[in-house]
Amino acid sequence: MPHIDAVAAHIGPGHDNTDLLYLGDRAAIYRLHQGQLDPAITQFEEVLSDRRRVLGDNHPDTLTSRNNLADAYRAARRVAEAITLHEQVLSDRRRVLGDNHPDTLTSRNNLALSYRSAGRLTEAITLHEEELGDCRRVLGDDHPDTLTSRHNLALAYQAAGRMAEAITMYEQVLTDSRRVLGDDHPDALTSRHNLAYAYRAVGRVAEAIILHEEELADCRRVLGDDHPDTLTSRHNLALAYQAAGRAAEAITLYEQVLTDRRRVLGDNHPHTAFTETQLRAARAH
Template identity: 30%
Template sequence: MTLLAFQTMPTGFKKWLCLTNIVLLIAGCDSREDRINAAEAKERAAELLDDKGEYVQAVNLGREALTELTKLLGSDHPKTIHCRYNLSGFLQGAGKRDEAIAEGRKLLASSIRALGDDDEESLYARLQLASALRDVNDVEGNIDTKCAGEAEALYQAVIRLAGTSEIVLRARNGLGVLYGRMGKHGEAVKQITVVLEAQRLSLGNEADEVLATRLNLAAALMAEKLFEPAQKECQVVYDIRKKRLGEEHPLTIRAKDWLGNCLADQGRLEEAIPMIREVWNAKRRVLGDAHRDSLVAGFNLAVAELNAGYRDEAIRVLEETHRQALKALGPADSQTQMYQSALDKVR
């Protein structure tokens, strides 16, 4: 069966097919080699689920695969290392940031220990850990400076060790996003523009990797208050992803999220609020009420409604967002504390 054939199947049938094939593999697993093959089959199925945005299922299957491979091959075997890399990515998609960072640290340590400092797997391990670290905020909602410093060092190490390759482009792209979060918006635009021009030469305008970079550039342009080109990029990426993946895919929702927030940043709140509300509802449906992306979407909606003068509705959304964060993340999490602080200010 081809990947395209699998991707066009109904979601329920895809899950059934993945799990059925895994059960059949496991049922006949007598030898060590059979069990390794079965674990790798679980990992491949998890990747397919992740591609479709079914992150929680991908995490569960990825964990099972990693447990089996670790037991059979040890933590430093290349197959185990690759599986841990995938699991760290699945965890990020599922909004389990702290767990993603923990797995990312284990991944980097085992990659360097087993393969060497400048091996490709070790370089990708650095990128994986850096991408999780750059999303950590303090209680005020600003980027955590310690995590940002660690992420920057990881990106710079990849650029230094990799020389000239596709991995360097990924590192520069991530570094651009990080600089944007750190408030170095001009530097962010420069880094991401260089990456985008290189990607377009080899991949064209509409490859998935190019679309992700175009959204990164839009975010940096928005921070520089260059709203017209930012909105254009958001709209193009949203339209392509909607046609290619459907309205409910997490990547489509993310593009729509940026488009709504771009409108809000321009003060076009009556246009922005319905779109941001749609994003909040869609993220809750697709990712779950307590996913970190869903919580951020609720906070963005509350801010837009406050700015538009809809105070009562904004408080209602913020209370729901805080309630979900408290339940899922706990009172000590910086995201929960940020929502509590915002509530204290508006009540």
């Protein structure tokens, strides 16, 4: 990242170097996954502006930048903007790339995620189910994008209260992710985490705690203590402790996570605010 930033600063704005634009997009994705939402959005917007100028609106790289910016808006809880942009990108990718192109399938998945974030669950589930069917047909059952689609459909089922379907799908996706990607792949870790979260939601708290503790240990080993996914695992383990009546352990863990989220993500990140809210609720009880 320091090298990429130094090259960008040296070349300056207004260039037409497509390799540097690619690096800028990758750097913004890294920042997004590290929870650096404001810097990521700024960089996505800059790269998108330059790609439009250099490559045109319909170039696949420009479409990718628009998709990635919409993802960043969703992560920052700017859901209305995310939906508008995802809908536009999906329409353009269908026109430019075709319905069966992997990027078009990705756009459909990401639009469904934004619908879920906005509470438009029926639309989200319908779109996820359609997109999953096409992923299986175009990419195959074991393609990582198909596994992601199955996982995201399970998320939508869970949000809609269809817990039995969600848990069954989580369990199947976890088994297949371990087989295809390996136990330590970030997607496999995410599947374990969300399965544990679903177990807690239906009262299977002891199973949830065991799975959360195992997944947290692996997150720390694979991703590091300060990775946003590790912080999320610690937060949700605290939720499970709280559900099990282990209030003191939950409060201690919330306090630690809040300190680390403030340091890593900043005071204004949505995840920081969520931990602060849960800590207050745990103390009140």
